[in-house]
Amino acid sequence: xxxxxxxxxxxxxxxxxxxxxxxxxxxxxxxAKVLGVEAMSLYNxxxxxxxxxxxxAERVFAQVERPDPEAPWPEQVRGVALSMYRVFRRHPxxxxxxxxDRSNPTSVRALEPADALVGxxxxxxxxxxSAWRALGAVNGLVFGSLLLSTGxxxxxxxxxAGERNxxxxxxxxxxxxxxxxxxxxxxxxxxxxxxxxxxxxLDLLLRGLADDxxxx
Numbered sequence: 294x295x296x297x298x299x300x301x302x303x304x305x306x307x308x309x310x311x312x313x314x315x316x317x318x319x320x321x322x323x324x325a326k327v328l329g330v331e332a333m334s335l336y337n338x339x340x341x342x343x344x345x346x347x348x349x350a351e352r353v354f355a356q357v358e359r360p361d362p363e364a365p366w367p368e369q370v371r372g373v374a375l376s377m378y379r380v381f382r383r384h385p386x387x388x389x390x391x392x393x394d395r396s397n398p399t400s401v402r403a404l405e406p407a408d409a410l411v412g413x414x415x416x417x418x419x420x421x422x423s424a425w426r427a428l429g430a431v432n433g434l435v436f437g438s439l440l441l442s443t444g445x446x447x448x449x450x451x452x453x454a455g456e457r458n459x460x461x462x463x464x465x466x467x468x469x470x471x472x473x474x475x476x477x478x479x480x481x482x483x484x485x486x487x488x489x490x491x492x493x494x495l496d497l498l499l500r501g502l503a504d505d506x507x508x509x
Contacts, residue, residue: 298330300338300348308349311386316395319345319386346396347403353387354403356380360413366506367499369413370431373406377435378491388439417506427502434498438491 306327311319321342325332339345358376360369381388390396398404410431414424468475 298328298334298338303328303335303338304345304348304352307345308352308384308386311349312384316346316386316389321345343395346390347398347400349384350387350390350396350398351400351403353380353384354398354406357406359405360409362412366413366417367503369416370410370502371495371499373410373413374431374435374495375492377406378438378488381435381439382487385439388436392436392440414502417502418509419506420509423505423509427505430498430502434491434494438487438494441487 303324307319307324310324310327314323319342321332321335324345325335328335339348356376357380358372360372362369364372387396407428410428411424414427419427466475466478
């Protein structure tokens with residue numbers, strides 16, 4: 294006898310399907326086939342595709358590690374940002390859904406990482422406006438780095454999107470007209486590490502935030 298279907302099982306299967314097929318491959322019909330049920334039965338557990346995407350986004354946000362509230366605030370921000378980056382790289386359908394406004398989860402479970410980040414910024418002395426701006430800078434870094442490293446949230450999350458493009462750039466580029474960009478592409482084409490790039494940028498951002506906190 295097949296176990297009774299519930300929302301958790303639907304979301305588990307939806308996330309697995311989305312990881313494999315992408316956001317456009319996640320349809321009610323395909324999901325129902327994976328679960329071995331009729332598509333209409335899914336609507337007993339999710340309202341529509343938007344609810345489905347919100348549900349899987351919530352599950353992925355729940356995987357983000359929460360910081361130690363007793364740790365120095367830069368360590369808290371670094372920990373949450375790095376965990377978000379790693380979790381979203383494993384499930385690129387979620388940042389794609391978020392940035393294209395196909396998902397906007399508002400549950401406590403989904404927003405806890407943001408709350409932890411803002412709490413760390415308040416502990417550093419940021420006021421409401423500066424904390425909001427700093428949160429935007431962290432989110433911009435996380436999502437921007439993911440976009441660059443996966444080629445639009447749809448490529449191989451283990452590779453940098455630039456690896457597929459650098460060869461074409463080098464073949465087409467005039468090193469005389471563009472000497473600086475040409476040089477950096479040739480010197481880095483075999484040594485790109487997306488996570489190392491992200492951590493370097495994150496450290497730069499944290500140093501800037503630390504400088505701002507000292508002026509508050």
